[in-house]
Amino acid sequence: MKVRVRFSKQGNMKYIGHLDVMRYFQKAIRRARIDIAYTEGLSPHMIMSFASPLGVGLTSDAEYMDIELRTPIASREAIDALNRVGAEGITVTGFWEVPEGKANKAMTLVAAADYVVRFRGGRVPDIDLSAALEAFLAQSEIPVWKKSKKSEREVDIRPMVYELRQTDDGAVFLKLASGSAANLKPELVMDTLFAMSGVEPPPFAYEINRCELYADTGDGERRSLTPLGALGREIL
Amino acid sequence: MRKLALSDELLQSIEKPARYIGGETGSVMKNKDEVALRFALCFPDVYEIGMSHLGIQILYDMFNRREDVWCERVYSPWVDLDRQMRERKIPLFALESQDPIREFDFLGITLQYEMCYTNVLQVLDLSGIPLRAADRPQDCPIVIGGGPCAYNPEPLAAFFDLFYIGEGETVYDRLFDLYLSCKKGGCSRQEFLRRAAQIPGIYVPSLYEVRYHEDGTIASFLPVAEDVPAVVEKQVQMDLSDAPYPEAPIVPFIKVTQDRVVLEIQRGCIRGCRFCQAGMIYRPLRERSLDCLKEHADRMLANTGHEEISLSSLSSSDYSELPGIVNYLIDRYQDEKINISLPSLRIDAFSLDVMSKVQDVRKSSLTFAPEAGSQRLRDVINKGLTEEVILQGADEAFHGGWNKVKLYFMLGLPTETEDDRKEIAHLAERIAEKYYEIPKEQRNGKCQITVSTSFFVPKPFTPFQWAPMFQPGDYLGFAKTVNHEIKAMKNQKSIRYNWHHADVTLLEGVFARGDRRVSEVILEAYRHGALYDAWTEYWDYDRWLQAFAQVGVDMDFYTMRTRDLNEILPWNFIRIGVTKEFLKKEWQRAQEGIVTPNCREKCSGCGAAAYQGGVCAARRA
Structure with missing residues (x-):
């Protein structure tokens, strides 16, 4: 049975990198005695894949991983078992059966992500934020130099910004393209926003929380974003 | 959420911040107001090394079984954080509570290898604990050392209040009970140490006085008072x-x-x-x-x-x-x-x-530790492994599908000759020949034989504790002999050879069999930046040579002498069961x-x- 697990990563767990979160779950799943399936061959490993690696320093309300079970277990029971053996800061909040097949893998499905960026105490930039956001959204094209491991190229990031607004408590909410087809990081949007206002962002100013990951369940013409967890079914 | 000792900005600017945050599954949290004794247990190396040590896990578990004790962990901050802590004057802290070590009752440091000695000073220094035990005020944690290197604690004698000689399972309870009653009764630090010295296995260096002969050897090693035992029994x-x-x-x-x-x-x-x-x-x-x-x-x-x-x-x-x-x-x-x-x-x-059954034969390698190349030398070191057994083991393994063999040897052993060293190459060659005796269609490509040598360091409480060492140039010569001989073998393409640095061996030799006068060298080198000496990238031999020269300690006195059988060795006062006569x-x-x-x-x-x-x-x- 293929299962999607949702968990939050908060507090001090933000210092644990992606590969170590994977190791964490490999051990937690054993401690919780969840009967997970393994790959075949001489060095079998757990069948487990993550929707989207989260960088060190970021927190999240909704990370997703897909696993394969040898013996099914009820959602409620699995969530309780994993949280009972878990470390402070990682909380499993969802456990759903999802359809088989490569096209249904969380990693393949990711199309967008929500973020909230806060400014660390004393590092609030000296600009009119709402005016800057408005000016940003008014552009039809925002060419930005994007660095990758191999090269640096100019990309128009405007179409990858689906939503951008100030929240009631002065933070910035972003809904951005995410995944293999198009991927935009919130830091880059924020840096660009400040550059457009002619301001250097204060160093180490952003505190970023990822709030949700979405699949695009639209018809290809129109985007329709559905949280990855909503594609599964509770196991009773 | 546990509040961390280091700021978010600092944690995100250093390598592997997870080394410093605690909170791991299995780590023990208690309320500090509900315990009577706080113990900081330290492995003086980086987290990944320290966390791998079984002894620490045993003691951590054992101490925390006591309701009145909270034992936490501390490791050496890596060089990046070390620099930041000194610059910003951040005190070293324990992983669990994130509280400064200076507030603890005990700081226990395990001494697993000699090359961690400057890291011991780093931990004391960053904690704000005076490096010399003699300079510590009443409210300072009691610094206690243990582990194999405590069997010759003398080079570190100046830095520790106590040493625990032997296995930790036996008398820690007594030590804690004594401490708690002293704390309650308002005893002085000196009074506590004096009473602790009565507990079997506990060595209080400040209660012993050493005198030296003119030639530098020890003339006497005696307790300063009658109620201090002359001999410390291993636990x-x-x-x-x-x-x-x-x-x-x-x-x-x-x-x-x-x-x-x-x-x-x-x-x-x-x-x-x-x-x-x-x-x-x-x-x-x-x-x-x-x-x-x-x-x-x-x-x-x-x-x-x-x-x-x-x-x-x-x-x-x-x-x-x-x-x-x-x-x-x-x-x-x-x-x-x-x-x-x-x-x-x-x-x-x-x-x-x-x-x-348990591993992938094609990927794994077999390990033999003959330690010496010739049968003659293996008899000298009492390594009861014969060439016949090695070759038969290798032969069976090759027929079972293995084709990788690792061989470990030591160079610079007592009585060792040029021929013994060459025999290392010959043994590797004979193992390779065994492999190629198997018909080509039955074997799995080439075989890979990896020969590694380390340089022998005489250790206290061994039959070789009296043996001399060699100069760095000699050691490198030994390794060259092995290397040349391997290159002359028929199957040399199947044999790889690794050897170690020679200078670090000599320093290890000084620390292993050193006396109290070596403390000053360690302090001097540390003050000039020596740290993480076990890590090749931070090892600086010249800095150590300068430290020896600066404090006027002669390295050769500790390394090059054949000790007289009647000499009072620095560790003479410890009884380990095995007798000196044996x-x-x-x-x-x-x-x-x-x-x-x-x-x-x-x-x-x-x-x-x-x-x-x-x-x-x-x-x-």
């Missing part, structure tokens, strides 16, 4: 099956060196290799019962979720129930995809059969090349029988 946990063992060891977030469950199957060794300190100081051999091991294995695997379990001992093949525990683990855990790792196994039919006899037999049988074959009267247990009490055939 031994005789019944291991009943001893506390962690049921839920800490599971680190980041990958550490020993990322697995460690099952200590026995302590001590029957072999009596003459270079090996562990083989002497952990005598007598004591086994854990099979039932006890099964229970420990089950609990630790269930509580940690580790996917690997490793059997730990000095020589696993000598454990009398080895097939029992190995078969149990295979039967019970193979379906759960738990790897079983079996280090320090002798290569024979049983071990090859087991290894073919060590002298063994030193004599070594020079004559006479092999001494192992403890199961025949008791040689080493003195460990005084502990009345373990292999000494078992009926011998």
Whole structure:
């Protein structure tokens, strides 16, 4: 049975990198005695894949991983078992059966992500934020130099910004393209926003929380974003 | 959420911040207001090394079983954080509470290898604890050392209030109870130390005075008062099956060196290799019962979720129930995809059969530790491994599908000659030839033989404790001889050779057999930036040479002399069961090349029988 697990990563767990979160779950799943399936061959490993690696320093309300079970277990029971053996800061909040097949893998499905960026105490930039956001959204094209491991190229990031607004408590909410087809990081949007206002962002100013990951369940013409967890079914 | 000692900005600017945040599964949280004694347990190296050490896990678990004690961990901050802490004056803290070490009652530091000594000073320094024990005020944590290097604590004597000689399971409770009653009664620090010296196994360096002869050797080593014992007895946990063992060891977030469950199957060794300190100081051999091991294995695997379990001992093949525990683990855990790792196994039919079940033959390698190239020299060091056994083991392994062999040797052993060194190459060649005797169609490509040599360092409480060392140039010459000889072999393309630095060996030699005067050298080198000396990238020999020159200590005095059998050695005041008479006899037999049988074959009267247990009490055939 293929299962999607949702968990939050908060507090001090933000210092644990992606590969170590994977190791964490490999051990937690054993401690919780969840009967997970393994790959075949001489060095079998757990069948487990993550929707989207989260960088060190970021927190999240909704990370997703897909696993394969040898013996099914009820959602409620699995969530309780994993949280009972878990470390402070990682909380499993969802456990759903999802359809088989490569096209249904969380990693393949990711199309967008929500973020909230806060400014660390004393590092609030000296600009009119709402005016800057408005000016940003008014552009039809925002060419930005994007660095990758191999090269640096100019990309128009405007179409990858689906939503951008100030929240009631002065933070910035972003809904951005995410995944293999198009991927935009919130830091880059924020840096660009400040550059457009002619301001250097204060160093180490952003505190970023990822709030949700979405699949695009639209018809290809129109985007329709559905949280990855909503594609599964509770196991009773 | 636990508040961290380091700021978010600092944590995000250093390597592997997870080293400093604690909160791992299995780590113990208590309320500091509800405990009477706080103990900071330290392994003076980076987190990934320190977290891999079994002894720390045993003590951590044992201390925390006491309701009135909270034991926490602290490791050496890596060089990046070290710099930041000094610059910003951030005090060193314990991982669990994140509270400064300076607020603790005890700082316990395990001494597993000599090259960590500057890291000991780093931990004291960053904690804000005066480096010299004599300068510490009343409210400063009591600094206690333990572990194998505490068997010659003298080079560190100036920096420690106490040393615990032997296995931690026995008298820590007494020490804690004494401390608590002293604390309640308002005793001075000196008074507590004075009373602690009465506890067997506890050594208080400040209560002993050393005088030297003009030639630099020790003239006398005496307690400063009548109620201070002249001799310190090593502590031994005789019944291991009943001893506390962690049921839920800490599971680190980041990958550490020993990322697995460690099952200590026995302590001590029957072999009596003459270079090996562990083989002497952990005598007598004591086994854990099979039932006890099964229970420990089950609990630790269930509580940690580790996917690997490793059997730990000095020589696993000598454990009398080895097939029992190995078969149990295979039967019970193979379906759960738990790897079983079996280090320090002798290569024979049983071990090859087991290894073919638990590992991928094509990827894994076989390890032999002949330690010396020639049979003559193997007899000198009492390594009861013959060439015939090695070749037969290799042959069986090659027929079983293996084609990788690792061979470990030492260079610079007592009585060693040019011929002995060349024999290392010849042995590797004969193993390669064994492989190529197998018909081509039956073998798995080329074989890979890796020869590694280290330079021998004479250690206290071994028959070689009187032996001289060599100059760095000599050591490199020894390695070159081996290298040239290997290059002259027919199958040299199948043989790879690795050797170590020579200068670090000499410093290790000074620390291993040094006396109190060496403390000043360590302090001087530390003040000039020596740190993480066990790490090649931070090792700086010139800095050490300067430190020796600066404080006027002659390195050669500690390394180049053949010590007189009647000399008072710095560790003379410690009793380990094994007697000096036995060590002298063994030193004599070594020079004559006479092999001494192992403890199961025949008791040689080493003195460990005084502990009345373990292999000494078992009926011998």
